[in-house]
Amino acid sequence: MRSTERDGTIGIGALAGRFGLAAHVLRHWESTGLLAPARDAAGRRRYGPADVVRVAVILRGKEAGLSLEAIRTLVAGDHRVRSEVLRREAEELRARIAAAQASLALVECALGCAHEELTDCPHFRREVAERVRVDRSG
Template sequence: MTIGQAAAELGVEAHVLRHWEDVGALVVQRDGNGYRVYDDRALERARTVLRLRRVGLSLSEVTAAMAPSKSAAQDVVRAKIAALEAEVVHRQRAITFLRHAVECRHRYLDDCPDCVTFVRGT
């Protein structure tokens, strides 16, 4: 399939696939005229890149996660899991603070000891 057909199948623009190839996240064979040919393997690899991007990996992380060395790939994925877990904790704290702020009996949040504690991070 052509790059246009592959892009349509994946729901991305052709320039995205070219960029993935430029940064090494995607390897695509060329025909005798130099045109990209997306066979089943290239299309599946592109789907994997897309899935990894959608779960928050940067292109450099995607490239590393798809490295031939399984241990190197696992290290990248473990690091991303740790970062996402830290983000979840941060967002959960933010939700807790905002819920308190909505129901806080103090007119100004800096008058509230609970709000001040949250802002100071203690």
């Protein structure tokens, strides 16, 4: 029976493979304090169920556009600091979502345009002009 079956832990390769990551990503996260795996008698990293959850949290945070520093604060910071970071990150996410929605509107406008030359389309020109106004004021 392998030690992974006996003690419920897995090695770095197995954990990385489970999430489709390269092992060096997990080592990097460890070096930044996001992960702290146990070590076996030979010094090899051993990841338990809590580490698996932590990797999922890190990946979810990265998908949301959070920095590793923000993710570290989320998982290790106190409630007050965590709330401050989350408020700031929520603001930034709202701004990115608004920008993505504006970009999507522009693309959809262009897709639906019947004009031979896109810049001749009054609706497309309004969309572009609105984007320029937003960029200048923001």
